[in-house]
Amino acid sequence: MQRVYLDSAATTQVREEVIVKMQDALANFYGNPSSTHSFGRSAKTAIEKARKTIAKELNAHPSEIIFTSGGTEADNMILRGAVRDLGVKTLITSKIEHHAVLHTAEELAKEYGVTLHFVNLDPSGNPDMLHLTSLLQQDDSKKLVSLMHVNNEIGNKIDIDAIGKLCADNHALFHSDTVQSVGHYEWDVKNTQIDFLTAAAHKFHGPKGIGFAYIKRNTGLKPLIFGGSQERGFRAGTESFHNIVGLEEAFIVAYKNMDAERNYVTDLKKYFIEKLGKELPEITFNGLSGDLDKSTYTLVNVCLPYSEEKALMLLFHLDLKGIACSKGSACQSGSDLGSHVLGEILSKDELKRPSLRFSFSKYNTKEELDYVISVLKAYAND
Structure with missing residues (x-):
């Protein structure tokens, strides 16, 4: 058969190059990246190298790349942080987002009483820009728009540049779940008016259980998970070193x-x-x-x-x-x-x-x- x-x-499917890189990491780089001895420093150096690799390709600053367990955690970190820390009172999304965004937005409406709006869709599933404009201009509340770049079920690509500009013109934050996009399309976050995006390695031939969030500098977002000072204080807990170097290798090969x-x-x-x-x-x-x-x-x-x-x-x-x-x-x-x-x-x-x-x-x-x-x-x- x-x-x-x-x-x-x-x-x-995980690339062979990624498997080799991860096997080497597991066998030879077993020090805790937070330790000050040479074993730990070697692991920490490799993590920071991975962060710089990703940042350079996205035209971001390394401090704007935060490693997570994947897209779902990154989406939660950003949406919950925006409401809890940044004073967002209105969330605007669509009914065809990934459930990592939809269910998080629904929970935030219950927990914090934020207003939740769903932008109208055209018959093909793309957001209605006129309706989005009206939602952004409805009142003076602080708003966050969350719309995925590539829909994970029907594959639609939204006009990320137009939506980013519309949000910026109306002083709204813009987040995009780019899990189906990063590793498949070029990105330039400095020339795309976007505040947050999320990615997962296993969507571009990397390992499962690792991804990252792009969080624009000086947004004021605070940690979702507290503890140690890992990931510049954004995400406490010992880093998954072998997964991070696997993510980096998959990322390098994907863009090459x-x-x-x-x-x-x-x-x-x-x-x-x-x-x-x-x-x-x-x-x-x-x-x-x-x-x-x-x-x-x-x-x-x-x-x-x-x-x-x-x-x-x-x-x-x-x-x-x-x-x-x-x-x-x-x-x-x-x-x-x-x-x-x-x-x-x-x-x-x-x-x-x-x-x-x-x-x-x-x-x-x-x-x-x-x-x-x-x-x-x-x-x-x-």
């Missing part, structure tokens, strides 16, 4: 090979879209995922022409055939809940049909895509 992994939006790998994966996505259209002409693409210019090159989200009965067994059938993909985001797998993203943009009739997210990486091939399409077509005709 062929095995095909098309779920890289959930997590990616970005153009070549992006071209390769874009070609895979284009091939998949074209061949799906020929073999299953009734298929539709959710959001803007079928548009090569307006969505990320790493995924498509398709609505399949199957009956409700066939839909019930589809993921199970694909798994039996060795194919890994997602019904919704990975955070929803194993749950009977439907996708909250698709629930916002699809009609009731469309929601009755099965939708799947296929996400690609440099490790996929056109031969694998041919196999997946053949399985989908056979299931439709069975």
